[in-house]
Amino acid sequence: MKFAFTSLGCASALPTVNRFPSAHVLNVHERLFLIDCGEGAQIQLRRYGFSFLKIREIFISHIHGDHIFGIYGLLSTMSMIGRSADIYIYAPESFGEILTSFLTHFGGVFKFKVNHIVIKGDLPELIFESKSLEILSFPLNHRIDCYGFLFREKRPKKNIHKHLIEKESLTLFEIARLKDGEDVERDSGEVLKNEDYTYIPYKPRSFAYCSDTAPFQKLALYVKGVDLLYHETTFGADMEKMARDTMHSTAADAAICAKEAGAGRLLIGHFSSRYKDQNILLEQAIEIFPQSAVADPGVEFAIPLIKT
């Protein structure tokens, strides 16, 4: 049961030969969620062996080119390789017109529907839910409407301690109710307390994506206790003023957010092209939050399943 993040590009606005713009993949139980879609995302997906067929949802943090210019080519390629399953793009409101214009000129041959689900609001909102996963959007603080995303596994169904099934002669009915988290009262009046009979089989995992943002107080609350936190790190300490002016974060901002949130691990990316060596930024992050790493494109950062 995989829960793993892979970046496809760690450039900010100006891509370079070795750095593609923002696009990332979260693999949750072999279903791929694409997060942002900068130019060349389709090339990077191929490079790292991700099947286009496993992507159904795309999450766009905001409508700046370095986060969406890859959507045109990706959707066109999906059509050319014969896709028929609908696509769901979660993006701020202004994406609607862009999508309409694109589909008018290039979508005539598509055999699948491209649905735009509008992200909005000043508070975290549940935007996606499946049997095992929920995804929330939360507002960031950038020059235009911009959102982060929190992916978290739902608490799994409880398991019954096996040795008690026989010992207490549990019936199928009693097992089902215990698994649902309820206490069970037997005809004899005996109460089987849920906590005595059950356990949570594994700790639900979580990942948060903080796209372009100036630091702000509430952000750490939005991503509280997350296992893996991706936080943009466009600048280093030398460019703090530039970071404030452009509403971006420094390595220290990212690390402070990770620390305050009590995150398990921090991944930094979205580097300004002026930093040829991103380790300068990593060192600044590590000083504040030691569990920091560069979100190197193509490297899979998996959150292990921890049995309880």
Added chain:
Amino acid sequence: MKFAFTSLGCASALPTVNRFPSAHVLNVHERLFLIDCGEGAQIQLRRYGFSFLKIREIFISHIHGDHIFGIYGLLSTMSMIGRSADIYIYAPESFGEILTSFLTHFGGVFKFKVNHIVIKGDLPELIFESKSLEILSFPLNHRIDCYGFLFREKRPKKNIHKHLIEKESLTLFEIARLKDGEDVERDSGEVLKNEDYTYIPYKPRSFAYCSDTAPFQKLALYVKGVDLLYHETTFGADMEKMARDTMHSTAADAAICAKEAGAGRLLIGHFSSRYKDQNILLEQAIEIFPQSAVADPGVEFAIPLIKT
């Protein structure tokens, strides 16, 4: 005085890890003309060291994604690196709406104007002219409106045979008229025949770009005598029916066109992703037209200046 072609991508509709979609550069006397602009063109321009500042004109053959999805990122990047000089995009009519939609959402901060010059017509048309160069568009035969481009140096001003200047005591007035190609009648009644006194200093060079097209009779006429011909070669002999159905060319089609046109050299590109080894296509072209080569991305194909 350079006149050289470099491809940035030789993929057709489906880009692969090693093949970017169509985009090419023609360097004419250190001025760069961008021909088509598939996704990732800006990355490839950087990779091969082309300065964005030297590009003022962009030529779009037709409005299929693999020929234009790089325009968004390229224009945005030009803006971010501080461009102020206007851009001229030569493209079929339907590009107008696409450009308008793009500029509405992303062009607000541009400090330069993006001009769309509409290409149209059933015959070759002069679409650009400078002191030393002219560019013609000509219709191709694809599923939608599609155009090729012919770049040719103008005939240079004539030079005077140096040894005759002193021998015949040519005046500055006489030299100027001879250089303009005229005969000169002296007061004595003597006529200085232009052909006796002048020569063309070098042979004007030419390059033609035949983008997506099914073969058709007139194409060889449009590119008659061209020094360097780029002709799409999406398919090989094994996929001739597919080539017809999709209105593309095979290696043989490209080579026949080059032969009938009396081209100096043929470059093939725009390969279907099914051909992992493009030499199969090259061999088929060479059989018909030996001066064929693959338009390998990043390789400069220069036409030497031949003095006469």
